[in-house]
Amino acid sequence: MEQNLHKLFKPSSDNKESKLSSDIWNVIESKTTHMTKQKTLFYLSIGAMSLVGTIFSVKSLIEEFLRLGFFNYLSLIFSDIGVITTYWREYTLTLMDSLPVTSLIILFSLLFILFISIRRVSYKFRRKFSII
Amino acid sequence: MEKSDEKLVEEYLDGEESSFKILLDRYTSHIYNFSKRFVGVEYANDIVQEVFIKIWKNIENFNVKKANFKTWIFTIARNTITDYLRKKKMVSFSSLDKEDETFADNIEDEVVLPNEALMKLEDKEFLNNLLDKIPAHYKEVLILYYQEEMTFSEIGKLLEKPLNTVKSYHHRALVLLRDMVHHN
Numbered sequence: 001m002e003q004n005l006h007k008l009f010k011p012s013s014d015n016k017e018s019k020l021s022s023d024i025w026n027v028i029e030s031k032t033t034h035m036t037k038q039k040t041l042f043y044l045s046i047g048a049m050s051l052v053g054t055i056f057s058v059k060s061l062i063e064e065f066l067r068l069g070f071f072n073y074l075s076l077i078f079s080d081i082g083v084i085t086t087y088w089r090e091y092t093l094t095l096m097d098s099l100p101v102t103s104l105i106i107l108f109s110l111l112f113i114l115f116i117s118i119r120r121v122s123y124k125f126r127r128k129f130s131i132i
Numbered sequence: 133m134e135k136s137d138e139k140l141v142e143e144y145l146d147g148e149e150s151s152f153k154i155l156l157d158r159y160t161s162h163i164y165n166f167s168k169r170f171v172g173v174e175y176a177n178d179i180v181q182e183v184f185i186k187i188w189k190n191i192e193n194f195n196v197k198k199a200n201f202k203t204w205i206f207t208i209a210r211n212t213i214t215d216y217l218r219k220k221k222m223v224s225f226s227s228l229d230k231e232d233e234t235f236a237d238n239i240e241d242e243v244v245l246p247n248e249a250l251m252k253l254e255d256k257e258f259l260n261n262l263l264d265k266i267p268a269h270y271k272e273v274l275i276l277y278y279q280e281e282m283t284f285s286e287i288g289k290l291l292e293k294p295l296n297t298v299k300s301y302h303h304r305a306l307v308l309l310r311d312m313v314h315h316n
Contacts, residue, residue: 004250008259009278011165020177021160024184025153031185032149 040124047117050110057107064100073098137201141194152191155201156184162202162280163209169263169275170213179216183209203290206276210290245306249313262312270305273298 065071073095077084084091135143135154143151160180167179186208194204245253253259263271269291276282276290288298 005245005278006281008250008253008256009275011168011279020164020180021157024160024181025156027181028152028156028185028188031188 036124043117043120050114053110061103064103068098070098138196183212199289203286207290245310249310252313266308270301273301274305
């Protein structure tokens with residue numbers, strides 16, 4: 001009985017499935033292309049914005065370093081190493097105090113976003129060219 | 133040797149686009165024939181397309197530990213058909229799942245459909261008409277078991293029902309078919 005029922009339930013093909021498969025594939029391909037374009041555009045804009053931000057952030061970081069006298073404290077290493085080794089704890093604290101922490105955090109965040117964007121865009125391009 | 137569904141999914145997720153095409157070619161006719169039984173030929177195409185778009189969008193969520201690929205895509209197909217039937221305000225699978233589910237028949241299925249009944253069912257149109265008259269969840273079990281050649285265990289996972297319930301549905305469906313053949 002079991003085998004007979006399997007035979008009875010075997011669907012009669014109306015030949016629509018073969019065309020259907022390629023139609024669906026075309027829809028998926030066009031959706032993939034559209035999505036890839038959108039994502040690439042998104043990451044390109046994010047990348048461009050973070051690049052501009054990085055440039056400004058580097059400029060402001062240098063200004064901050066100069067304002068807080070970081071380079072002056074740093075140059076002491078080359079001028080008077082004896083004093084530095086004697087008072088190395090105080091020197092380290094002063095040097096750390098003259099670091100523009102906020103600007104550094106902003107710069108590293110922007111560099112991280114830029115790196116992620118470049119990675120994503122290059123991945124999309126690699127996939128696109130591997131399909132072609 | 134033919135690659136397994138799970139291997140193809142893995143390859144697709146690793147960037148091999150053509151693996152999805154193989155899966156699509158492999159399952160289009162299955163999903164089409166399954167959908168056709170519930171929504172008719174005219175809407176089966178739309179259902180199949182919707183099912184594969186959903187699969188494509190959610191393939192990253194496929195978990196081989198939870199279910200095999202075939203069970204997973206049939207679950208998506210079932211949900212899509214249910215949504216469609218609900219929109220059309222037709223009877224859905226789930227609305228018919230309320231009856232006693234703990235009953236497990238112990239009668240051998242072999243005696244349920246005698247040869248004369250089977251001979252009558254050879255008329256495909258007659259069989260299709262009878263299938264349209266039995267409750268949707270019974271019909272579903274018969275189609276998944278005989279047409280899609282799934283095991284009771286796979287059907288249980290798909291319908292989220294215990295194994296005994298599925299066997300019970302199967303048995304009751306055959307009894308119903310037999311009674312309907314007699315009445316015709």
